[in-house]
Amino acid sequence: MTTSNRLYTGHQPRFSVAPMMEWTDRHCRAFHRQLSSHALLYTEMVTTGAVIHGDREHLIGFSDLEHPIACQLGGSDPKEMAEAAKIVAGFGYDEVNINVGCPSDRVQSGRFGACLMQEPELVAACVSAMKDAVDIPVTVKCRIGVDDQDPEVALDNMADAVFKAGSDALWVHARKAWLQGLSPKENRDIPPLDYDRVLRLKEHYADKFIGLNGGLQTLDQAEPFLNSLDGLMFGRAAYHTPQIMGEVDRRLYGADTADVSPWDAVRAHMAYLEDQLGKGVKLARMTRHMLGLFHGRPGARSWRRILTVEAIKPGVGLEVVEKALAAVSPTDFSQEAAE
Incomplete structure (x- = not known):
């Protein structure tokens, strides 16, 4: 199978930097943009309540140089997700993303993040409401399952629901999340990676955008996945060794430019x-x-x-x-x- 090279509206996220709390703020994104002109950059996750009622410029303000840029929302009420998405779109974001992957206790208590893997129809309702509210792409970032879920069933159920609702893409962190017994930090390392599960998902959704997240360390390791999948999402490696992003435009986007040192x-x-x-x-x-x-x-x-x-x-x-x-x-x- 070859990659479908599916496009979002206005940008092609073959490479993106994952949303990371306390890290991917506006200053981080502005710096990363110096290394790659094409990489899709994500905000830290921001809750719908904060977007609707908080200091919006402080929370979701950004510089024009950061485009293409996506805002990740945390929430599960379709009406509030739609309202927050409309605000995000009004700020000029290129994409709005739903967090279905964060395993922290605070996120679970708010009924969003990874616990939503157990409620795919609710996520789909959020996607549908957001699609009705905005013209920018609406996407989902999820895990392959949580706790004792069977990843074969859980991930298919999530993909079925959100794609039927109109999601423009599904980014998959190729690990389970354990909501009980592991800390958020441990959930980034201890559950084993299962890239093959994401590849099998793509076989069922050849015409849908599916991107891979989790454990990607180098472009040499990750680039072969683009023979099957549509996008690569780097997290900690992009933050701790950002120099790898200097090769992204040439290697992944075919830009006729020198790598950025x-x-x-x-x-x-x-x-x-x-x-x-x-x-x-x-x-x-x-x-x-x-x-x-x-x-x-x-x-x-x-x-x-x-x-x-x-x-x-x-x-x-x-x-x-x-x-x-x-x-x-x-x-x-x-x-x-x-x-």
Whole structure:
């Protein structure tokens, strides 16, 4: 089977960065955009109640440079999901996504996240209500099952329900979630990965967009899945070793451009950092997302130390980033960048 290369409206998410709480905020996304022009970027999950009643600019505001960008919602009331989706669309997002994968106790108590794997028809009702409310793609991100569910049955039931309701895509984290007995952190590692289950799902839905999430570490490992599946979603690897994103546009989107080096990314990001500093944003809030950029390269430890120790000092600015960059820059920066 070859990938269907199905399109969302306006973007083709062959590669995306997963929504990750405390990590994929607007400053993280702006930095990741310097590494890839095409990757689909996700917000942290935000609840429907927060979107409807909270400080929307603080919660879901973003910079134009972040496109294409998706907002992930947590909720299970179809009316509220539709209202929140309409607000999200009004902010200019390219996609709205339903969280059916988070296993935390707080999420379960709100009746959303992974526990919704047990209520596929409710998820479908949310999809349908959201599709009626907005013109942007509505997608779902789920697990292969929870607790004692049979993944063969649970995942098929979820896919059947949401695709019939009009979901534009299904992103599947290829692990079960254990709602009892494992912490959210343990649920990211302990349940075994089952990529074959996602591949079997795609065989039943050849004309639907199905993307893979969970345990993807390198493009060499992940790219072969695009022979069958439609998209790859990287989580912690994209955050901790973001330099891998510098190859995404060329390798996965066929862009006729040079790969973006870590040095190129930092230089390109300086304008954003300067702009945000001028708006009163603390340097450390932004540079914390850049710590892993030079992972495995000479000077990476110095890069992390300088940004960690000095970016938190009052009144500091771009000189800290310049100092950190000097600790990892080759003697001839232009030659290294060209290579």
